[in-house]
Amino acid sequence: MEGLLKFTTNLPSMKNIIIASTSTVHGSGSLEYLLEELSVFFKNTSDILFIPYARPGGITHDEYTAKVNVAFNKINKKAKGIHEFENPKEALKNAKGIFVGGGNTFVLVNQLYKNNLLEVIKDVVSNGTPYLGTSAGSNICGLTVNTTNDMPIVYPPSFKTFGFVPFNINPHYLDPDPISKHMGETRETRIKEFHKFNTQPVVGIREGSWLAVKGDSIILKGDLSARIFEYNKAPYEVDTETELNRLK
């Protein structure tokens, strides 16, 4: 039995994940920059199970689902909100594609814990169900949400999340503004501060970029470079198409 278990856990990973910095780039419609990619990514299904828990601006689950459908309809997909299902766990097990949208990361994580859905999502995604995350939905693909930019408007039971990648994500990564007179910290200062208390790497993904995770491969996609923060190392840039597999 021990040998069998060992063999099972050594199976190649089936993960198929898009971890996007943002749903929307400036001057463009929701998900527009990603639609071509998504029609390939979700090629095996027209039905997407949508998790609207992050509630951007506090909108309702129904409102958020309707908004997302405006984008998905352009590629002949239909999103159904997980809140519409009597049994969300069954819905996740049956899903052929999952989308977790942005909004507030704390609200999202809180609701996932409240509904006890973290384990089942982790399971189905590890077994190959395509998962698209944007912003808050990307944050939770990392080890923890300790590097979110969001305001902690609710107190979730934990900051630990999926760990689909062996590092933390900082979505909407923003370079310092050289003319600012505001005394708040830059994003880089905050992430460096994170490393005074934590050791895992952080990948700062700029708006319009995403990580494509396929099995054990993690590749930076989009036009821009990403900024990598490793413990006890100077931050550095990586170009698009760089493999990030060895980062941990």
Added chain:
Amino acid sequence: MEGLLKFTTNLPSMKNIIIASTSTVHGSGSLEYLLEELSVFFKNTSDILFIPYARPGGITHDEYTAKVNVAFNKINKKAKGIHEFENPKEALKNAKGIFVGGGNTFVLVNQLYKNNLLEVIKDVVSNGTPYLGTSAGSNICGLTVNTTNDMPIVYPPSFKTFGFVPFNINPHYLDPDPISKHMGETRETRIKEFHKFNTQPVVGIREGSWLAVKGDSIILKGDLSARIFEYNKAPYEVDTETELNRLK
């Protein structure tokens, strides 16, 4: 006995607190804009008990204490870090002035809970020990830290804090940047989102402003106006010298 207890809790509040948006305004030294005010505020003592737990940029408690002394020495005060005392609770009870500096709010709150100091600080400050807070040290004067701007780099046991004022604080309050192309939320959007999940008011204090709390009186000080966010109400500005006592 019941009558006596009732009488005791109805005693006028002895609170004497400065809740400052920031320690440092752009182009000026640490605490410089407040030093004149502080020499009156701390007139009864030259020894300040300093709580360096927020560790800006992750610096050590010793480094932070040394930095703060550069400012306090200009008004002939000396800060001693609470970490230098064998018995921090006794130190708080004996203190004639307390300063809680800025840095990371989550790190500060976590350390206060870890060292079990919230109750004793609440007690001594309610009984009249002058308390100066800047940034993170101001955030904790509100009901909760759900409206901090900081990155949640550690997970504290709770977001509940002193409640010296019956609302939440948003320090370093920042107006929206009309030319930004970044898709992250403005401060106003974030605080409105907070009100989808919470009902207490939020006072956005701009850099260079502070709240002066004396007994039951709360007055906005400094040159700038503050922005008030009440549940189910449009946000509005209040001028300096406005009394905020009725806000709750």
